[in-house]
Amino acid sequence: MASTDGAIKEPILAADGTPLKQALRRSQARERRAAFLLVAPLLLFILIVFAVPIASMIWRSVYNPEVRNFLPQTAAALQEWDGEDVPPEPVFQAMAADMIVGVEKRTIGRAAARINREIPGARSRMMRTAREVDEWSAPYREKFLETDERWSDLDFWRLLKRETRLVTPAYYLLALDYEYTADGEIRPRPEVYRIYKALFWRTAWMSMLITGICILLAYPISYLMATQPTRLANLLLILVLLPFWTSLLVRTSAWIVLLQQQGVVNELLVALNVIDEGGRLRMIYNRTGTIIAMTHILLPFMVLPLYSVMKTIPPSYLRAAKSLGAHPFRAWWRVYFPLTIPGLAAGCILVFILAIGYYITPALVGGDSGIFISNLIAQNMQGSSAQLKLAAALATILLVAVLVVYWVFNKLIGVDKLKFG
Amino acid sequence: MGETKGESYLLSDVKDAEPAGLPRVSSGDVRSNRPMVHFDKVQKSYDGETLVVKNFNLEIRKGEFLTMLGPSGSGKTTCLMMVAGFEPATHGEIYLDGQPINSVPPHKRGIGMVFQNYALFPHMTIAENLAFPLDVRGIGKAEAEKKVQRALDMVQMGDGSFHGRRPAQLSGGQQQRVALARALVFEPKLVLMDEPLGALDKQLREHMQLEIKHIHESLGVTVIYVTHDQGEALTMSDRIAVFNDGVVQQLAAPEVLYEKPENSFVAQFIGENNTLLGKVKAINEGIARVELPDGEVVEALAVNAGPGERTQLSIRPERVEIDPDESVSDHTVTARVEEVIYLGDHIRTRMTVAGNSDFVVKTRNRLGARRLDPGASVRVGWATEDCRALDHE
Numbered sequence: 172m173a174s175t176d177g178a179i180k181e182p183i184l185a186a187d188g189t190p191l192k193q194a195l196r197r198s199q200a201r202e203r204r205a206a207f208l209l210v211a212p213l214l215l216f217i218l219i220v221f222a223v224p225i226a227s228m229i230w231r232s233v234y235n236p237e238v239r240n241f242l243p244q245t246a247a248a249l250q251e252w253d254g255e256d257v258p259p260e261p262v263f264q265a266m267a268a269d270m271i272v273g274v275e276k277r278t279i280g281r282a283a284a285r286i287n288r289e290i291p292g293a294r295s296r297m298m299r300t301a302r303e304v305d306e307w308s309a310p311y312r313e314k315f316l317e318t319d320e321r322w323s324d325l326d327f328w329r330l331l332k333r334e335t336r337l338v339t340p341a342y343y344l345l346a347l348d349y350e351y352t353a354d355g356e357i358r359p360r361p362e363v364y365r366i367y368k369a370l371f372w373r374t375a376w377m378s379m380l381i382t383g384i385c386i387l388l389a390y391p392i393s394y395l396m397a398t399q400p401t402r403l404a405n406l407l408l409i410l411v412l413l414p415f416w417t418s419l420l421v422r423t424s425a426w427i428v429l430l431q432q433q434g435v436v437n438e439l440l441v442a443l444n445v446i447d448e449g450g451r452l453r454m455i456y457n458r459t460g461t462i463i464a465m466t467h468i469l470l471p472f473m474v475l476p477l478y479s480v481m482k483t484i485p486p487s488y489l490r491a492a493k494s495l496g497a498h499p500f501r502a503w504w505r506v507y508f509p510l511t512i513p514g515l516a517a518g519c520i521l522v523f524i525l526a527i528g529y530y531i532t533p534a535l536v537g538g539d540s541g542i543f544i545s546n547l548i549a550q551n552m553q554g555s556s557a558q559l560k561l562a563a564a565l566a567t568i569l570l571v572a573v574l575v576v577y578w579v580f581n582k583l584i585g586v587d588k589l590k591f592g
Numbered sequence: 593m594g595e596t597k598g599e600s601y602l603l604s605d606v607k608d609a610e611p612a613g614l615p616r617v618s619s620g621d622v623r624s625n626r627p628m629v630h631f632d633k634v635q636k637s638y639d640g641e642t643l644v645v646k647n648f649n650l651e652i653r654k655g656e657f658l659t660m661l662g663p664s665g666s667g668k669t670t671c672l673m674m675v676a677g678f679e680p681a682t683h684g685e686i687y688l689d690g691q692p693i694n695s696v697p698p699h700k701r702g703i704g705m706v707f708q709n710y711a712l713f714p715h716m717t718i719a720e721n722l723a724f725p726l727d728v729r730g731i732g733k734a735e736a737e738k739k740v741q742r743a744l745d746m747v748q749m750g751d752g753s754f755h756g757r758r759p760a761q762l763s764g765g766q767q768q769r770v771a772l773a774r775a776l777v778f779e780p781k782l783v784l785m786d787e788p789l790g791a792l793d794k795q796l797r798e799h800m801q802l803e804i805k806h807i808h809e810s811l812g813v814t815v816i817y818v819t820h821d822q823g824e825a826l827t828m829s830d831r832i833a834v835f836n837d838g839v840v841q842q843l844a845a846p847e848v849l850y851e852k853p854e855n856s857f858v859a860q861f862i863g864e865n866n867t868l869l870g871k872v873k874a875i876n877e878g879i880a881r882v883e884l885p886d887g888e889v890v891e892a893l894a895v896n897a898g899p900g901e902r903t904q905l906s907i908r909p910e911r912v913e914i915d916p917d918e919s920v921s922d923h924t925v926t927a928r929v930e931e932v933i934y935l936g937d938h939i940r941t942r943m944t945v946a947g948n949s950d951f952v953v954k955t956r957n958r959l960g961a962r963r964l965d966p967g968a969s970v971r972v973g974w975a976t977e978d979c980r981a982l983d984h985e
């Protein structure tokens with residue numbers, strides 16, 4: 172043994188004198204090409220239906236073309252302006268030219284709408300001026316100010332200058348309940364508009380809670396399945412997988428029948444005198460409903476990896492621990508539990524990541540207090556182009572959160588150690 | 593527990609310990625007359641329909657190396673599991689050092705166990721695996737380290753390069769040693785081993801047999817060993833319990849088992865055996881006159897057959913002489929040579945004797961040894977005490 176130590180300093184050569192590593196690589200090139208061709212269709216598919224849309228979503232969340240594209244000359248002229256006083260003549264001249272083009276091409280409305288979102292009333296003023304401007308001639312500055320004195324509003328021009336940037340963080344600020352002030356500072360939005368951050372937190376803690384409940388329910392079931400004869404184990408597995416096999420609507424209506432205030436559970440509790448008529452529990456169309464239904468749906472994702480890991484742990488480990496003098500609980504904690512961590516971690520990451528992006532169940536049984544961030548993303552996706560961008564920003568934040576969770580798991584456990592099934 | 597003797601055998605230097613089998617525990621100790629393990633009419637059934645272990649009675653002396661030998665499915669592991677506490681006895685009682693243990697949970701029995709697949713904890717290092725039983729007993733770190741080192745020394749893995757490795761980074765033989773060390777590190781008085789060498793190759797297995805035997809001798813622990821390899825059982829054991837069908841067929845020292853099998857199962861199972869079927873005509877002073885199918889009459893020790901009964905004669909191949917002179921055999925019969933197999937140190941000759949065409953004769957390949965030709969007709973013979981008249985199964 173000792174003779175081989177330290178002797179492998181210089182590269183080993185193949186028979187023809189090329190380094191062995193290089194020869195090996197060359198000999199494997201063909202197989203690698205074949206392997207690549209095998210996965211190429213899937214790679215292409217993923218690229219088209221997954222990578223490209225996600226990239227476009229991220230781009231959309233920061234893309235801000237209106238002012239720059241529809242008021243190009245104004246945008247250029249404003250670069251010279253220092254923002255201290257009403258802009259000089261060239262800016263107004265550029266604005267007039269842009270308006271003429273805009274009216275002709277019917278794009279001026281879109282630019283006006285964009286600005287109107289930040290300064291209410293700006294749209295009607297712009298449109299009115301735009302209709303008249305082709306009859307004017309230089310100098311434009313006075314004409315503008317005569318028509319409407321609000322053209323001297325510094326906030327308007329500052330906003331316009333800010334919005335000439337093609338890339339804007341504005342939607343991310345909105346998604347985190349912040350906004351720009353008129354003079355370009357970032358500040359929290361007024362109390363009544365602050366909804367997204369709270370919803371992110373709610374999504375996170377409810378997902379954690381659901382993951383926790385799934386662990387508590389799945390661990391004993393998986394253990395039972397792993398230690399019972401195959402026939403019984405398969406029966407249990409079918410019960411666990413049942414939510415996958417029933418349609419969403421059937422499942423949801425079952426929950427409604429069970430959990431509503433006139434539902435089976437409440438009737439039973441009243442009949443047993445556990446609660447009285449007035450004290451019927453609200454268990455659906457609120458947080459409780461979301462938690463119950465989502466735990467049910469996500470449970471298999473916890474059970475399957477746990478079960479597959481537990482099945483590989485021979486019963487002799489626990490027996491060995493006991494024969495060595497460990498109390499059954501200690502034997503379980505020191506020997507069995509550590510060996511199930513790869514499955515447990517895989518289950519947690521699956522359930523948690525699925526939960527924070529879940530949409531349909533909270534929408535159906537969550538009421539107002541039980542909805543998740545995805546529900547607001549969906550809601551925003553139905554709206555105007557600005558809401559669409561907000562939705563893109565929210566979705567991107569969610570995506571980043573998922574990646575962060577994954578990264579943390581990787582640091583803690585090591586993804587290569589996870590066993591998904 | 594009044595005993596101090598042998599309680600810390602790992603802390604005394606193993607190498608200097610006297611190699612004799614029993615004296616350490618037994619000398620001058622009154623309690624040592626009690627068997628270490630006592631099976632008292634134990635029965636076991638898994639399904640309530642068939643008995644896997646039927647009326648099992650066995651006493652295992654302190655310091656003894658007892659092997660349970662038997663074909664697959666004969667209930668050996670089941671018996672071991674009942675001692676360890678992982679399977680309850682359906683009926684009967686098991687005593688450990690005089691105490692009934694049926695209601696004692698496994699972790700309180702203090703019995704060391706080596707599993708067939710070793711059952712080393714894969715997420716712990718070798719040192720952690722060995723420290724586990726000490727840790728759960730609340731033994732201090734420094735003392736535990738010392739004991740771990742001793743135990744690893746004992747199995748010749750104490751040079752320090754193994755402590756930090758995981759079981760998966762060891763060879764099969766090394767894992768086996770670690771499992772052995774782990775079962776011994778907390779100094780149990782009784783160690784159970786369920787086919788511990790089953791996964792090793794032949795050479796390593798033979799080496800480990802001797803090593804386990806030496807460790808047993810130097811520590812003086814009681815060992816119950818399970819195997820279905822008869823060579824292993826013969827090499828290692830003080831006594832062997834031959835199992836079949838949930839019943840102990842014979843319990844005896846290896847040489848007794850080989851030379852004086854009590855019934856035809858043991859004769860067949862241990863070593864090579866020639867059987868001749870016959871009928872007992874008469875028994876006189878322990879010698880049976882047996883008539884073979886071809887009409888010849890031979891004499892045999894009447895071990896397990898009565899007058900008028902059908903019997904199975906058992907003769908070991910190396911006890912048969914070809915063309916013997918009067919001084920060695922009492923009796924000769926006619927045989928036809930079927931096949932001659934040359935094996936270097938000895939020659940096997942397959943013959944037909946009294947209708948049995950599988951009658952094998954083993955002769956040493958000494959100078960001038962005669963090689964027979966197939967088809968030749970010869971006389972073969974044996975001493976009466978080498979031929980045992982057993983039950984006809």
Ligand SMILES: Nc1ncnc2c1ncn2[C@@H]1O[C@H](COP(=O)(O)OP(=O)(O)OP(=O)(O)O)[C@@H](O)[C@H]1O
Pocket residue numbers: 638639644662663664665666667668669670671820
């Ligand atoms: N957990 C169990 N449930 C039901 N039957 C069992 C169980 N364990 C063993 N048996 C049955 O009991 C009988 C004896 O089994 P046991 O494991 O004791 O045999 P063994 O002598 O150890 O055999 P081997 O040499 O193959 O290990 C077998 O017929 C087996 O099928």
Ligand SMILES: [Mg+2]
Pocket residue numbers: 668669670786
């Ligand atoms: Mg067995």
